[in-house]
Ligand code: TMP
């Protein structure tokens with residue numbers, strides 16, 4: 736009685752090619768939301784700290800080999816192991832900012848062009864995960880990303896793979912609904928930061944208007 740109705744937090748994902756600037760922008764977004772007095776949980780996938788995450792880390796570094804379907808399912812399991820934490824944080828009014836989420840899961844695996852590892856196959860294990868309210872896709876060409884100090888030496892950090900990943904991301908953007916927002920990541924860091932904050936602000940407004948947290952379908 737008389738107390739303001741508590742509003743749930745927002746689930747915000749940041750996606751894009753390797754070197755698109757996701758880590759920088761996630762850190763800035765978290766800071767900006769905190770400055771507004773919001774509670775924020777900052778996550779990233781893969782979360783390399785868990786037992787599953789360690790298997791993923793070793794695969795990405797080329798220290799172990801795994802079947803393409805198997806590694807795909809590990810990436811997904813790595814999300815499922817924190818799904819309930821995400822849900823309870825959101826319910827408690829905390830915003831969750833995630834550096835890569837199920838979009839990366841679908842796009843990277845299917846970009847490997849393995850027979851029967853289609854986008855459809857790759858999407859199934861993600862069904863039921865908390866769906867983001869907004870996904871900021873940091874758009875940059877594979878060429879430009881490659882020029883940003885060059886790629887590292889991890890598994891997928893190859894130009895051809897990145898080209899295919901970029902193409903699949905764009906297809907996903909074209910086929911998806913309102914929750915995917917394309918951001919030109921070729922702009923100055925501060926400009927990208929400003930646009931992201933503006934888009935997230937719009938999403939926060941929709942949430943305080945009462946939109947519920949959905950699941951991936
Ligand atoms: P990171 O560079 O953001 O740590 O991600 C490591 C690599 O893993 C990157 O090339 C993208 C890829 N990836 C997948 O293949 N599937 C996934 O589900 C996720 C989250 C990342």
Ligand code: MG
Nearest residue numbers: 753754887889
């Ligand atoms: Mg990387």
